[in-house]
Amino acid sequence: MHTHSKKGENLWNFIFSVFFIIVLVVALWYMKSVRGFYLGSVPPFDALLLALASFRVTRLVVYDKISRWFRDLFDDPSGYGLRHTIHDLLNCPWCIGFWSALVLVVLYFTTDWAWSVIFFLAVAGTGSLVQLYANSIGWRAENLKLDATQKETDLKAEIDRTSLGS
Numbered sequence: 001m002h003t004h005s006k007k008g009e010n011l012w013n014f015i016f017s018v019f020f021i022i023v024l025v026v027a028l029w030y031m032k033s034v035r036g037f038y039l040g041s042v043p044p045f046d047a048l049l050l051a052l053a054s055f056r057v058t059r060l061v062v063y064d065k066i067s068r069w070f071r072d073l074f075d076d077p078s079g080y081g082l083r084h085t086i087h088d089l090l091n092c093p094w095c096i097g098f099w100s101a102l103v104l105v106v107l108y109f110t111t112d113w114a115w116s117v118i119f120f121l122a123v124a125g126t127g128s129l130v131q132l133y134a135n136s137i138g139w140r141a142e143n144l145k146l147d148a149t150q151k152e153t154d155l156k157a158e159i160d161r162t163s164l165g166s
Contacts (some may be wrong), residue, residue, distance in 0.1 A: 012085035027106045034110045042108075044075070050104055054126030057100035062093045069142040 032038050042050070061067055071090045076083035089095045104121075107114035 006116075009080050009085060012082055015086060016089065020030075022103075024102060025096065031106060031109045034038050039105075046108070048100070049118055050108060052123075052125035052129075053118045053121035054097060054101045056121045056128060057104070058093050058097045059125075059128055060090060061096045061100070066137060 028038060061070075071087065074083050074087040074090060076087055078084065103112070104118060110117060
């Protein structure tokens with residue numbers, strides 16, 4: 001990587017970090033102005049639903065095919081600059097996780113309609129987790145089957161070598 005592109009990338013990463021802090025402060029101020037107080041306690045069930053909703057939004061933005069067109073808008077072959085930084089951000093589950101959590105929490109504390117959206121996203125997030133778990137079981141079973149087949153093949157080869165050598 002060229003030093004010019006590295007410096008440019010660091011600059012844009014710094015700008016986005018400062019931007020995030022500013023958005024966070026404005027969001028806290030907005031929540032206080034709407035609700036009259038800063039973040040209050042959140043019932044555990046609501047916190048779980050917020051977490052699942054954030055998980056689903058993160059998967060939607062970072063991994064799902066349906067949003068690839070949006071990620072591709074920021075594909076920057078030059079490898080530096082604002083577009084490249086946004087591309088990196090859109091492909092970073094931790095980054096999008098922060099942004100989605102911020103948006104969902106602000107909506108949760110400031111709007112009445114957000115609960116329906118959060119609930120819907122949480123149900124979809126639970127479905128995604130179940131699908132990921134089922135896929136991992138299937139992949140593990142397939143790998144175990146391939147390992148057993150390979151061991152059987154190796155054992156037959158060893159038996160053939162032994163019987164040819166005697």
